[in-house]
Amino acid sequence: MDMAINQTDFSFIPEREKSIRTKGQQMQAIQCQADSVAGCVSQRACVYCGARVVLNPITDAVHLVHGPIGCASYTWDIRGSLSSGADLYRHSFSTDLREEDIIFGGERKLMRCIDELAERYHPPVMLVYSTCIVGVIGDDLEAVCRLASKRHRIKVIPVQSSGFSGNKSDGYRIACEVLLRMIASQERILYQPFHLNYLGDYNLAGEAWIICGYLQEIGINVNVAFTGDSRCESLLTAPGAALNIVQCAGSMGYLAKRMEEIYGIPFLNVSFLGLEDTMQSLRRIADFFANPYIIKRCEALIERELAQYGPIVKQYRQHLKGKKAAVFVGGGFKAISLIKQFRELGMEVVMVGTQTGRQEEYDAISQLVAEGTVILDDANPSELERFMLEQGADLLVGGVKERPLAYKLGLSFIDHNHERKHPLSGFTGAANFAREVEQTVCSPVWKYLDGPIHTGRINP
Template identity: 30%
Template sequence: MSEVEMMTPGEVFKAEVLEKYPPKLAKKRGRQIVVNEAAGGEVPEILANSRTAPGILTMRGCSYAGCKGVVLGPTRDVLQITHGPIGCGFYSWLTRRNQTKPHTAEAVNFMPYAMSTDLQEDEIIFGGEKKLKAAIDEAIALFHPKAIGIFSTCPVGLIGDDVHAVAREMEAKYPDVNIFGFSCEGYKGVSQSAGHHVANNKVFTDVVGLDDTPKQGKFRFNILGEYNIGGDAFEIERIVGKCGMTLHSTFSGNSTYEEFISAHTVDLNTVMCHRSINYLAEMMEKKYGIPWFKINFIGADSTAKSLRKIAEFFGDGELTKRTEEAIAEEMEKVEAVRKEIYERCKGKKAMLFVGGSRAHHYQDLLGEIGIETIAAGYEFAHRDDYEGRKVLPSIVVDADSRNIEELTVTADEKRYQPRISEAEKAKREKEGFAFSDYDGMMKQMKDKTLVIDDLNHYETEKLIEMYKPDLVCAGIKEKYVVQKQGVPMKQLHSYDYQGPYAGFEGAINFYKEIDRIVNSNAFRLAKAPWADSPELSASYGYTG
């Protein structure tokens, strides 16, 4: 057998792709394209959270998008002002379909508004702080908000506007309004992950901990990293309530300012999207003594597992009983649909390239209907999202990461109260209960599957050409590239006007949607124009 014949499909793909790149880029991409080997619990090292090569069509977004568009965007009663050109503000306005549900018709809800200082050439030349102050004056006169967030864009950082100084000055003028700024200029960091970190820091320092009044109810906890895309948080709230638990706050889907400022009063933090909000979980544990662990409400089986883990943490027999009853009732409805759809979908192949946790979470959901994941990767992940948090000590902090402030957090002298003793925590960990941990995506994936960080359009086309997947799950920028190649595509940034996909009812919705997509004749019947008419062909020779 030749050397090529002995290679796995993943190794062949990697070799063919790297051959087309200039040597320096090929060397870098070679570390970002990995053939997984999960035997024995050890996975190969992958390069992540590094700059995208200039000129490549990347899937990534910017720091501003990660801060306002992801972490703060779903909060309905924090008035959010984009300080910058109108395009940035419009881009981040409801593009992820974050839903919210005010308790009454009169309740405050700023989400229908896109508020921006709309910087023009004059402000770029002479500065925009005066215009920002006027915008805050106008916003307070019109809406009387409890809190205002100011979000910096690229031009603001380049011209030197100090949004934090403006926030302090305007807060002195309006002492009843909490005004805070975010240095989330789009160029900061290598992806939207930088914006997540900026948002976590400012929410922790300027919002969480302002009110010590706990929400009424037993078994109180927060969910961090659930953004209510397509109504996901509504379904999670329904399930949690059915089990008898009290969900204090969701960061930040369907959330309010009042829930944020008292979020430190809970007994537990749970983390959905590890990449975007693990910082806040860690800081709240250090300052207030609130433990955290990873959960996943994407997939019926994962939802049941997460509910059981939360109930186990609280250690109440009645809660455990009620949780099991709720799971049994919900799973009966799920199984009725899954059984039918499984037969039509089993054996099909999928690729997932999205987010900082979704490419992992949705593998569980696809697996429930027999669809195998053959390749996956993240847009803005770090190594620990792939390999697990055990690699954190070995991650080298580079210059791009140093652009993001790393807060020094100490225990609050008056409010630090460990919710679980060190002895009890150690005992539970010895029994297999994981706190403050995440195994990463690669450990769960099969051997010889492909793991690719920061996938680009060229590699997307090559993957489809070589693997011919039955389904690709990715974001809006990839949607039409994939569909034009005749491959079914599920867009997981905003669900394409569908959802929810979280929880039990969400799983049923997803089963039906994927069944409809992968078993549709549309992609087999539609032909591209170039399939029926000849094309001119040429070759490109790179000489170095």
């Protein structure tokens, strides 16, 4: 790896130096997947958060959060994953542990809550999330869930996601284990040669529907998307598929590997962000099935979609050419796709960071970006600020915590996280993305930052 610490003027936590690199300087690997430094204003979250975001889109499940109220409140319907029917997942259920539960244990209250929910909603599955405190007071979640499963004849599955037991990535892995439990079945698995599972798409703004539509059209059936718009029953069809395709490898790479081991299902890492990656991914999928009919349909679809959306992207490119983007997203895989997608728009990525990127992803990123690009892991707001300004970024791509930071700096912003408003996947998504970027980068609002009257001398 040809990255090194930017030696100039380092006013940061010394421990953080290893997590920041500038391409084109010494050979040294970036430090990532490490715990955050205590006292950091980290943009990262916890194990529960990781597990919850992966599992939450299962639409007909009761998602019961076992703990004090906060963990349920902050995750009530925040994912923006759409459902084609069931909407139980958009409710917030909590055992709302109180002081006496902390002292005497929360198992009995949990059991009561499960009973009430099972009787009221008759869900096919109930996912019971443990939070920090459950790990400490020692409630036996596994035992309660086993008993409840028997009593109500439904799947009651514990999600061992105590917040402190790791970071968000550990939460992803725990969620994948839960999914493996959910798809396990006593029934014989029927092998379906032209079926696949779509892993790592949470159907934000209906994105999984777009991709499933493409695949359907070229003659490939999607058994289930993990976990966007999935249901307990549709998840059970997963083991029969001939292939797993993985969009968000950060959250679902583990599941793909495990399913390969258990069910012998091979997997392909794909990306449907941007015209180029979408096209490539579809071709790779078609090639996998090596069926002339599928390949022909695939090419026809690509041709049609490119004809429709290519010119739109091109048109926005004219306004965006030469602008500079900064990227700070959850996983490394998305960052890689975004770098390529900005290139389609004629934009260069000058700073790129992730919350939970892995070593091999950082390697790929550094291969991809231009000399001088700053690469950083688990950044804090001051670092983001400094590098965005130093690198002269016009735009930041990030999540909810980064938005106001970008705005305060007078930079435009795109939410590529839970709060995206339009689907950003596939050909149509590439056009949406281009439009969103153009809308914010070229907004008239930036003109008013400078004017005859000061913008915001602060007068408390």
